[in-house]
Amino acid sequence: MVGSSKDRIEKQERVARVRRGAGAPILLTSHEAVSWYLEGVRTHVSLAGPPVLAVRADSEGDTLFVADNEADRLIAEELLPSDAARIVRVPWWIPPAVAAAEDAGSASAVGEAAVAGELRAARAPMLSAEISRYRMLGRDVARAVTDAVVGDVGPEQSEWEIASLVAAGLVSRGIDPLVVLVTGAGRVSYRHPLPTSAQLGERAMIVVCGRREGLIANATRWIGAGVDDEPILAVERAFLDASAPGARLDEAFAAGCSAYERFGFDSGEWRRHHQGGPAGYAGRDPRATASTRDLLVENQAFAWNPSAPGVKVEDTMLRGAEGWEALTVDDRWPSVSYAGMLRPIARPY
Numbered sequence: 001m002v003g004s005s006k007d008r009i010e011k012q013e014r015v016a017r018v019r020r021g022a023g024a025p026i027l028l029t030s031h032e033a034v035s036w037y038l039e040g041v042r043t044h045v046s047l048a049g050p051p052v053l054a055v056r057a058d059s060e061g062d063t064l065f066v067a068d069n070e071a072d073r074l075i076a077e078e079l080l081p082s083d084a085a086r087i088v089r090v091p092w093w094i095p096p097a098v099a100a101a102e103d104a105g106s107a108s109a110v111g112e113a114a115v116a117g118e119l120r121a122a123r124a125p126m127l128s129a130e131i132s133r134y135r136m137l138g139r140d141v142a143r144a145v146t147d148a149v150v151g152d153v154g155p156e157q158s159e160w161e162i163a164s165l166v167a168a169g170l171v172s173r174g175i176d177p178l179v180v181l182v183t184g185a186g187r188v189s190y191r192h193p194l195p196t197s198a199q200l201g202e203r204a205m206i207v208v209c210g211r212r213e214g215l216i217a218n219a220t221r222w223i224g225a226g227v228d229d230e231p232i233l234a235v236e237r238a239f240l241d242a243s244a245p246g247a248r249l250d251e252a253f254a255a256g257c258s259a260y261e262r263f264g265f266d267s268g269e270w271r272r273h274h275q276g277g278p279a280g281y282a283g284r285d286p287r288a289t290a291s292t293r294d295l296l297v298e299n300q301a302f303a304w305n306p307s308a309p310g311v312k313v314e315d316t317m318l319r320g321a322e323g324w325e326a327l328t329v330d331d332r333w334p335s336v337s338y339a340g341m342l343r344p345i346a347r348p349y
Contacts, residue, residue, distance in 0.1 A: 003039025003080050004129035011037055014122035015057050018115050025058035025109040028119075029097035032281035033112055035214030036123050038064075040133065041078040043214070045070070047176060054100040056109060065090050065100040117294065123280055125297045131318065134215050134280075134301065137175070138316050138327025141210040141217040144169030146330045146347075148206070149223050154349050155202055159184055159195035162206065170210045178216065178283070179209035185224070188310045191273040200224065203346065205312060214281050218303040219328040220314035222346040229345050231263040232311040233338045238262075239275065239304040240317070240324060247296050249277060253288040256306065265308050276304040279316050301327070313343065 015037065019026045028034050031043045034051050043051040053066040053074065066074060068089040075084045090099040101109070112119060126134065148165035159182040167177040183193030185201030193205070203224040210217050239256030257270035277288030279301040286292050298321055305314035315328045324341060335342040 003041075004127070005080060005082070007127040007129045008039050008080060008082070010127055011039075011122070012057070012062070015119075016059075018118045018122060019057060019059070019110075021118065022110045022115055025056055026115065026119075027097070027100050027109045027111050028055040028057065029100065030112055032123070032214075032285060033119055036281040038078075038083060039080060040130070040213030040215065041074065044176075047178065050095060050097065052096060054096040056100050056103065058109070062086060063088060063100075063103075065096040065103070067092055067096055120278075120285055120294055121297075123285060124278065124294070124300045126280065126299045126301060126318070130215065131299065133213050134217070134316075134318070135327055137210070137212045137215050138217045138219075139329065140173045140175060140212070141170065141208060141219055141316075142328045142330035142333065144173060144175070144210070145206055145208060145219065145221050146332050149221075149347060150332070153200075153223070155185075155200050155204075155224065157200055158197050159187075159193075159200065159204070160197055162200065162204070163195040166206060166208060170208070173212075175210040175212045177208070178211050179207060179218075181205070181207035191307060191312075203227075203310075207312075207314070209283055216279065216281065216283050217316045217328050218276075218279060218283065218305070218314055219316065220305065220312050221333065221344055222312075224346060224349055226346040226348070227311060229311065229313070229336070229343070230338070231265065232306055232308060232313050233336075233343050234263040235259045235265070235306040236304055236313050236343075237339045239306065240302075243296055243302055243304075243319060245296055245298045245300075245319065249286075249288050249292045249294040249296060250290055252296065253277070253290060253292070256304065260306075260308070269308050270306075273305075273307050275306060276314065277302065279303040315344070 035043050052070045056063045064087045163180045163182045170177045182195040185203045207220045238259035242252040242255035260269040261267035277284040303316045315326045318325045
């Protein structure tokens, strides 16, 4: 059990405000909502499967609907003692989300979809204990990538080999490897390059999304030959400068997208890949678009990832009272100072 009872109480208060606004109990059924609300519990068995528990939050307290074959482990290893006291064990053949929705007391409950924006707003300002956990996760994700490429890695190695080293480094640190992408020089045109047997060649990209205690850290790194990183760093900076507390997400998105042409890229480059957005308990929470109007707040995490053919930059960052803090950092990785921040550049073989 790694959760903070103090943070848990604050999260209950936030969801209670959503519940009062909806005028009904709230059902939490997604990985991001349940793991956030229950202080980082592991909600999965299969990384591709649905959550093994759901939560009904009402005025009388929280009820957890837990798959019966997972309940003992969750009680012993994951849940705070206060949460283990109100569990409904659900037969393995019934999804917990279905059991929660069909419970006699849940007839008038509201599902996540009806209050999605309100729940994102509740998750957005990170609390002290989860910020501390996020910092440790970010450092560990960055170190796993560095460890994978130090030593004898060279252009003759395959994308699969590097992906296996990265994944092993994540798992050895208790991190779920949600995404591990690797592309060698021959495939850099692909924005989501699932690794293959192809050799790395003169320049290669590694992209990771790692989850631990519910939080997800995202980072991109390049190895081999360097290029002029300043233009893509300038686009990233436009996203960052616009992501100020009090601004709207669609405004930050527009500011970053408009920077592509200003710094020498095709004006429509932003259309060819998503640009990232707020981060935390989902890979992007939410992915920024022209129609995501979420209000940005202090102590909110982001992972913007502007890209163009052969270039991409991405780190998980926290926007605090003093400005930006990059979480996915490892001092062993080469970097340059850009607009007052250290940003990663290609690590030579």
